[in-house]
Amino acid sequence: MVTIARSDDLAMVGANGGGWCGPRGTAQPLDPRNAPTAPWAALGTISDDGLTTAFDEDSESFTGWGQSAPFRTVITSSVRTLQFTLWETRRPIVRSIMFRQPLAALDPDVDGIVTFAESATVTPDRRSWIFDIYDGDLWERIYIPEGEVTDRGDDSAKQDEMRGFELTVTAYPDAANNTLYRAYLAPELYEVNS
Numbered sequence: 001m002v003t004i005a006r007s008d009d010l011a012m013v014g015a016n017g018g019g020w021c022g023p024r025g026t027a028q029p030l031d032p033r034n035a036p037t038a039p040w041a042a043l044g045t046i047s048d049d050g051l052t053t054a055f056d057e058d059s060e061s062f063t064g065w066g067q068s069a070p071f072r073t074v075i076t077s078s079v080r081t082l083q084f085t086l087w088e089t090r091r092p093i094v095r096s097i098m099f100r101q102p103l104a105a106l107d108p109d110v111d112g113i114v115t116f117a118e119s120a121t122v123t124p125d126r127r128s129w130i131f132d133i134y135d136g137d138l139w140e141r142i143y144i145p146e147g148e149v150t151d152r153g154d155d156s157a158k159q160d161e162m163r164g165f166e167l168t169v170t171a172y173p174d175a176a177n178n179t180l181y182r183a184y185l186a187p188e189l190y191e192v193n194s
Helices: 092-098 189-193
Strands: 016-023 052-063 070-086 127-135 138-152 165-171 181-184
Touching: 070 092, 070 127, 070 138, 092 138, 092 165
Parallel strands: none
Antiparallel strands: 016 127, 052 070, 070 165, 127 138, 138 165, 138 181
8 A cells, every 4th residue: 555645744724824014115024034023014913714815817728730638728817816804993004005095194183083085096005015824833924025905895894793804915026027925934854755
């Protein structure tokens, strides 16, 4: 009988995590094990649905004359989105993202009141994003140098539900033509190769 290699150290549950947002082009920390600092702003509590990275790809297949199987397939579109729900709806950075407002526009007046208007004209609001996923000592970091909220869920205030801002961020290519950067602590070589 064939021995099947298995190692629970190579499996990961997205048991915990966090996110940060910064101005467009904000560099990630040099060491991905370090928490981001200013100008990065913490997004606070993310709902228990966690973080979903979606892969939306289109392709075109080419079948040779007289053949029934494709000779070649070309990816014609490849979009990465990240979906999550932010529960700390009174956090300034969360309001800034949800309502497409500059963070400075959410400074309170002398009476502690914040007022702003939502424009009927949507202007691009690209920012940098970091998301960390944790499972005990295991971790993975996702850095998006240029991402924009391209879908917002309804803002529902109900007695029997936590109010949250459901967001989808689309990752755009940076100057190096990369949309996402990933970092994680590599497993021991013997675990991978055994």
